Amino acid sequence: MATPDPAAPAPPSRTPLAAVLIATFFVRFAFGITVAVFASYILLRSTGLGGSDVGTVGLVSATASIGEFSTVLLSGAAADRYGRFPVLFAGMIGAAALFVGVSFTRDPWLLAGLNLCFGVASGAILAASLAVVADRARLDARGYEMGRFDAMNLFGWVGGFAVGFAALGLLPNDRLNALFWLGAGALAVGLVVAAAVVRGTRLYPGAPTFRLREVVAAAFRRRVLVVTLPWLVIYMLLGTALVFLGTSADSLGVSPVYLGAAIGGAGALLVLTQPAFGLLADRWGRTRLMTIGATGFVLVMLFASLVIAYGPKLPLLVGIGASALAALAYGPAALAALADLSEQYSRATTMAIYSLTISLGMVGGLLVSTQLYARWGNDGLYVFFALVSLALGGLTAVRYRETGAVDRPVVTTPAR
Numbered sequence: 551m552a553t554p555d556p557a558a559p560a561p562p563s564r565t566p567l568a569a570v571l572i573a574t575f576f577v578r579f580a581f582g583i584t585v586a587v588f589a590s591y592i593l594l595r596s597t598g599l600g601g602s603d604v605g606t607v608g609l610v611s612a613t614a615s616i617g618e619f620s621t622v623l624l625s626g627a628a629a630d631r632y633g634r635f636p637v638l639f640a641g642m643i644g645a646a647a648l649f650v651g652v653s654f655t656r657d658p659w660l661l662a663g664l665n666l667c668f669g670v671a672s673g674a675i676l677a678a679s680l681a682v683v684a685d686r687a688r689l690d691a692r693g694y695e696m697g698r699f700d701a702m703n704l705f706g707w708v709g710g711f712a713v714g715f716a717a718l719g720l721l722p723n724d725r726l727n728a729l730f731w732l733g734a735g736a737l738a739v740g741l742v743v744a745a746a747v748v749r750g751t752r753l754y755p756g757a758p759t760f761r762l763r764e765v766v767a768a769a770f771r772r773r774v775l776v777v778t779l780p781w782l783v784i785y786m787l788l789g790t791a792l793v794f795l796g797t798s799a800d801s802l803g804v805s806p807v808y809l810g811a812a813i814g815g816a817g818a819l820l821v822l823t824q825p826a827f828g829l830l831a832d833r834w835g836r837t838r839l840m841t842i843g844a845t846g847f848v849l850v851m852l853f854a855s856l857v858i859a860y861g862p863k864l865p866l867l868v869g870i871g872a873s874a875l876a877a878l879a880y881g882p883a884a885l886a887a888l889a890d891l892s893e894q895y896s897r898a899t900t901m902a903i904y905s906l907t908i909s910l911g912m913v914g915g916l917l918v919s920t921q922l923y924a925r926w927g928n929d930g931l932y933v934f935f936a937l938v939s940l941a942l943g944g945l946t947a948v949r950y951r952e953t954g955a956v957d958r959p960v961v962t963t964p965a966r
Contacts, residue, residue, distance in 0.1 A: 567695065569748040570638070570682045574699060575706040576740025577642060577675055580733035582710020583717075584649065590718055591726050592658055606658060608920035613662045615916075617669025618909035625674035626681070626902030627765055630895060633756045634678045634685070635748060637898075639741060641674035646737040653730035669909065676905045681898035684889035685754055690832060692889050693839075697828020697882035704820045704881075757895050768896040769903055776945075776952050777887045778907045780840070783941045784847055784880070785911030786918065823875065828882035836887040837949055843880025844946045849873035851935040858928050 589607045629637040648668045652661060679699070687695035710733075717729055831839040853869040860866065885904070892900040918937075922930030 564686065565751045566635075566682050566748055566753060567686045569635075569744040570679045571698065571702045572747060573638065573642065573675075573740045573744035574679055574702045575709075576736045576743075577645070578703050578706025579710040579713075580645070580649065580736040580740075581672070582707040582712075583714040583729050583733045583736075584652070584710075586711045586714025587718060587726050587729055590723060591656065592661060594656065594723060608916040610658050610662045610665060612913045612916045613666040614669035614672065615909035615912040617666040618673040619669075619906045619913070621670045622673030622677055622902045622905040622909065623766065623769075623899060625670075626677040626769075626899035626905075627762055628674075629678040629681055629898035630765060631756050633754055634682045634898065635753055637674050638678035638682075639745065641671040641678070642737050642741045644671040645675070646734040646741075649730045649734040649737070653727040653734075673902065673905045673909065677898050677902035680885065680889075680901035680904065682754075683885075684892060684897050684901060685894060687889070689890075693828035693831035693836070693882050693886035694825055695828070696885035696889065697825040697831075700828070700881045700885065701821045701824035704824065704878075705818075708820065754894070765896040765899045768893060769900040771891070773952065774888065774891050774900060774903060776949050777884055777891070778903045780844060780880075780942060780945045780949070781884065781904060782907040782911040782914070783938055783945060784844075785908040786915030787847065787851065787935075787938050788912070788915075819875075820878065823878050824882055827879045828886065830879075831883035831886050836883045836890075839879045839883035840887070840949065841946055843877050843883065844942050846873045846876030846879065847942060848939045850877055851939055855932055855935055858931060 588611060592607055592610055625637060625641070645668060648664050648671065651664050652668075655661060655664075683695055683699045684692070713732075714729060717726065721728070827839060850870055850873040853866050853873060857863075857866050857870070888901060888904060889897075915934075915938075919931065919934045922934050924930070926933070
């Protein structure tokens with residue numbers, strides 16, 4: 551048996567990865583609960599939306615994304631300069647405090663201000679978390695590790711949505727503020743556990759020399775933008791769906807309780823599919839998996855349009871489910887591609903562009919979709935889906951032109 555080479559560098563500790571995965575689940579669980587009930591909380595009722603209601607909810611909800619995209623690059627730069635975990639933990643503490651503040655008011659303007667600050671905390675959490683994963687993942691397993699991160703991220707979201715949507719059908723509207731306390735508690739638990747796990751571990755201390763101009767220039771290279779811009783379009787769709795899904799369920803004849811149960815069940819599937827899609831991105835290439843994901847999103851919009859037109863018939867719901875499964879291929883591949891393009895000194899800032907583009911997408915999607923719906927009703931939603939599909943298809947074609955038919959796989963053997 552070969553003896554270890556004493557001069558060989560020790561493999562990086564995986565403890566920070568475990569801490570980030572734990573924190574990510576609790577953060578997204580808390581966020582999911584509150585996003586699911588936010589529209590009903592603002593409107594003081596759990597079902598039914600009028601044209602003016604849509605505009606109010608869209609405006610208040612959009613402030614979180616405004617706060618996120620306007621500050622996330624600074625959060626990423628702070629994580630590059632001072633270290634990842636100080637920024638991550640500060641964001642979690644701030645978000646928990648803001649949840650408590652939201653539970654004491656239903657004034658739309660106060661909620662808009664709190665939601666704006668909440669977006670700042672959210673961006674800091676995401677930029678720092680992604681930088682840790684990119685720092686610690688081996689090159690030949692980066693897609694797999696990003697898939698594990700995305701699994702915990704999405705599992706936390708859907709778990710939160712499941713609880714939130716179920717609460718819309720089980721709790722009287724005047725008691726929904728209790729869910730914001732639940733969200734704050736989830737953040738506190740995640741913070742304590744993650745801090746305990748990482749305690750005593752050697753962590754990235756930050757850059758000894760830091761030039762913001764160089765960091766930002768590295769983060770905004772053309773190759774980086776080709777990877778991140780499709781997220782802008784995808785989250786134009788997802789931002790609208792996440793805010794209005796709960797209040798729209800009743801009009802489609804779907805009980806919020808059943809909706810919550812369905813989403814919660816789907817969350818378990820994410821734990822398996824996201825690492826698997828990441829592993830395929832390591833073996834088959836990033837672009838191929840990103841294209842499968844983009845196709846899945848377009849098909850989701852097609853089937854969603856048919857559901858709006860003909861109601862929630864079983865074949866259409868199956869089509870949405872199958873298309874959504876394909877859409878899940880996008881996240882791990884794109885995150886791995888973005889990490890491949892980053893250097894450690896600017897990694898958090900580069901990964902922050904992911905947060906920047908998705909928050910911009912949520913703002914743009916809410917503004918465009920709510921205006922189209924208020925003006926033309928369901929026809930406006932069809933126009934919105936068509937515009938998103940065309941934009942996503944065009945950006946996917948640009949990615950093909952940049953990388954060839956498919957980018958070369960990182961490895962030819964399975965990542966462990």
